[in-house]
Amino acid sequence: MTQPNVHRHDRRFGYAMIAPAVAIILFIGLFPLIWTLLVSVQNISMIDEDTSFQGLLNYQRLMSDTRFWEALGHTLLFTAVALPLELILGLALALLFLEELPGRPVFVALLVLPTVISPIVAGAAWRLLFDNRFGPINQVISWVAGEPVTILWLNDPNFVYAAILIAEVWQWTPFMFLLLFASLTNVDPSLGEAARIDGAGFWRTLWSITLPVIRPVIVIALLIRGLDLFRIFDVIWALTKGGPGTRTETISIYAYVQGFQQFETSYTAAMAFVIIVILTMLVMAALKRVEIAR
Amino acid sequence: MRTAIRFTVAMIVTVLFLFPIYWLFTISFKTPDEIFSYPPVWWPSSLQLSNYTVLFRDGDVMTIWNSLVVASVSTVAAMLIGTMCAYAIARFRTGGDHFSIWVLSQRMVPPIVVVFPIFLLYVKLGLVDTYLGLIILYTAFNLPYVVWMMRGYLQEIPREIEESALVDGCTRLQVFTKIVLPLARTGLFATAVFTFVFAWNEFLFALVLTRSAVTTFPVQLTHYFGGQSNFWAKISAMSVLGTVPIFLAVAFLQRYLVRGISLGAVKG
Numbered sequence: 001m002t003q004p005n006v007h008r009h010d011r012r013f014g015y016a017m018i019a020p021a022v023a024i025i026l027f028i029g030l031f032p033l034i035w036t037l038l039v040s041v042q043n044i045s046m047i048d049e050d051t052s053f054q055g056l057l058n059y060q061r062l063m064s065d066t067r068f069w070e071a072l073g074h075t076l077l078f079t080a081v082a083l084p085l086e087l088i089l090g091l092a093l094a095l096l097f098l099e100e101l102p103g104r105p106v107f108v109a110l111l112v113l114p115t116v117i118s119p120i121v122a123g124a125a126w127r128l129l130f131d132n133r134f135g136p137i138n139q140v141i142s143w144v145a146g147e148p149v150t151i152l153w154l155n156d157p158n159f160v161y162a163a164i165l166i167a168e169v170w171q172w173t174p175f176m177f178l179l180l181f182a183s184l185t186n187v188d189p190s191l192g193e194a195a196r197i198d199g200a201g202f203w204r205t206l207w208s209i210t211l212p213v214i215r216p217v218i219v220i221a222l223l224i225r226g227l228d229l230f231r232i233f234d235v236i237w238a239l240t241k242g243g244p245g246t247r248t249e250t251i252s253i254y255a256y257v258q259g260f261q262q263f264e265t266s267y268t269a270a271m272a273f274v275i276i277v278i279l280t281m282l283v284m285a286a287l288k289r290v291e292i293a294r
Numbered sequence: 295m296r297t298a299i300r301f302t303v304a305m306i307v308t309v310l311f312l313f314p315i316y317w318l319f320t321i322s323f324k325t326p327d328e329i330f331s332y333p334p335v336w337w338p339s340s341l342q343l344s345n346y347t348v349l350f351r352d353g354d355v356m357t358i359w360n361s362l363v364v365a366s367v368s369t370v371a372a373m374l375i376g377t378m379c380a381y382a383i384a385r386f387r388t389g390g391d392h393f394s395i396w397v398l399s400q401r402m403v404p405p406i407v408v409v410f411p412i413f414l415l416y417v418k419l420g421l422v423d424t425y426l427g428l429i430i431l432y433t434a435f436n437l438p439y440v441v442w443m444m445r446g447y448l449q450e451i452p453r454e455i456e457e458s459a460l461v462d463g464c465t466r467l468q469v470f471t472k473i474v475l476p477l478a479r480t481g482l483f484a485t486a487v488f489t490f491v492f493a494w495n496e497f498l499f500a501l502v503l504t505r506s507a508v509t510t511f512p513v514q515l516t517h518y519f520g521g522q523s524n525f526w527a528k529i530s531a532m533s534v535l536g537t538v539p540i541f542l543a544v545a546f547l548q549r550y551l552v553r554g555i556s557l558g559a560v561k562g
Binding site: 009010011013014015017018020021022024025027028029031032035036039093096097099101102105107109110111112113114115116117118119120121122124125126127128129133134135136139142170173174175178179182183216217220221224227230231233234237238251252255256259260265268269272275276279283 | 297300301303304307308311312313314315317318321329330331332333334336375376378379381382383385386388389393397400402403404405406407408410411412413414415430431433434435437438441466467470491494495497498501502512515516519526529530533536537540541543544545548551552555556557559560
């Protein structure tokens with residue numbers, strides 16, 4: 001009894017129901033975009049309220065701004081390292097818990113906790129753990145080394161990346177684990193058994209049978225996390241604020257600095273627009289490979 | 295034997311993953327001498343609460359209250375507006391496929407891009423450092439999530455129930471409020487809790503749009519960081535206060551967790 005045609009008054013009812021949502025989404029989706037485009041071709045800064053048309057002046061400045069390109073490089077580096085690490089560790093955990101294990105629900109429930117806390121709290125926790133003198137991490141390393149070790153985790157350029165990545169991977173590996181674990185438990189076990197009877201080993205079964213089945217979930221998990229990593233701000237802000245110097249500055253942090261500390265309004269707008277363009281290109285490239293709609 | 299090995303590995307992994315949280319909690323109960331002792335003290339000698347009472351005495355807990363107000367009101371608003379929209383999409387395909395994809399795509403916009411124009415607008419409107427300003431923004435930012443999740447939950451409700459109610463003389467609006475919403479209550483509840491958690495944990499908007507009156511707890515937390523004088527006791531106690539509500543929410547939600555964080559991609 002499903003009717004293909006929606007009645008006219010139902011259609012009107014439908015539009016009335018979506019109207020408030022559309023209005024609000026336009027407010028954060030469209031207004032900032034138009035404003036950004038307009039202001040990016042003007043020349044507004046703290047000292048100058050110049051609203052005349054400046055063409056691509058700010059964009060030219062951005063092209064030769066090494067600090068911006070470095071920030072973009074840091075962002076892509078964090079993403080390129082953290083994303084596969086989280087996926088592989090998450091998958092390893094999911095496989096560890098796939099077969100029945102005493103207390104499994106308790107383990108799963110506990111392992112999820114890092115993912116749901118605020119990234120600022122996560123940053124705070126790791127700040128305390130990484131403390132060079134009173135933190136437990138250097139203490140453990142000292143035990144292993146047999147002599148006092150004081151690594152300046154958050155100030156030493158050689159260690160600061162490791163520190164941020166540890167905090168990031170710690171918080172989001174459980175996210176990957178949870179998604180992969182849930183989808184793996186939904187996979188029909190007879191698939192793997194059939195492969196094993198045919199003589200396929202563990203790795204072969206995993207690679208050729210199990211992973212292709214859960215591929216859609218892997219793609220979505222990577223997409224969600226990839227987008228989050230591209231705009232990473234909170235945890236780095238909590239740990240280093242982009243330092244030492246600008247060593248761990250990401251595009252979100254650099255845009256924040258330009259916009260809210262240097263008050264370079266037009267320049268920040270140009271940067272925001274370039275960020276949207278880069279993001280859109282990355283998402284388009286990713287979406288070409290998957291159908292997210294269904 | 296194999297199970298024993300797997301169990302041991304599971305124990306080690308879980309301990310490693312929970313240690314940072316354990317450390318945060320223990321520091322919040324330590325005395326200053328224990329916090330700043332070398333080598334570190336691995337468990338506090340007693341559960342003394344002075345680190346918490348300081349937060350209450352100095353009024354820092356107001357930031358928890360601010361977070362609570364902003365997160366709850368924006369959650370209610372986003373749920374109301376978002377569920378209406380989701381119902382129209384699920385039932386009448388209002389706006390077509392493009393519309394629902396467009397709604398979801400709004401979630402991909404980086405907050406840093408949105409926050410700058412919004413800040414300048416808020417300055418003009420006098421909305422900086424007000425509950426209303428943050429609530430509007432959090433409502434807007436959570437809307438795509440609510441629409442997307444509730445669309446999924448509402449699609450699972452059989453059409454026939456609604457149609458028979460229509461035959462009985464209910465209006466569409468009555469069907470929505472009296473039939474659909476009660477049937478979707480678990481989905482509503484799960485989505486609302488996640489929406490609340492996002493708003494509760496959010497940092498960048500709160501950093502930019504608050505000054506002192508409505509500072510939320512993550513922003514307050516970063517005020518304690520600074521150069522050499524880390525207020526460790528305050529950092530840990532405030533972190534615990536800001537984390538316990540989340541843990542409670544998640545404990546109630548175990549069954550919906552996977553669906554909630556995967557944007558409905560995995561039904562769990």
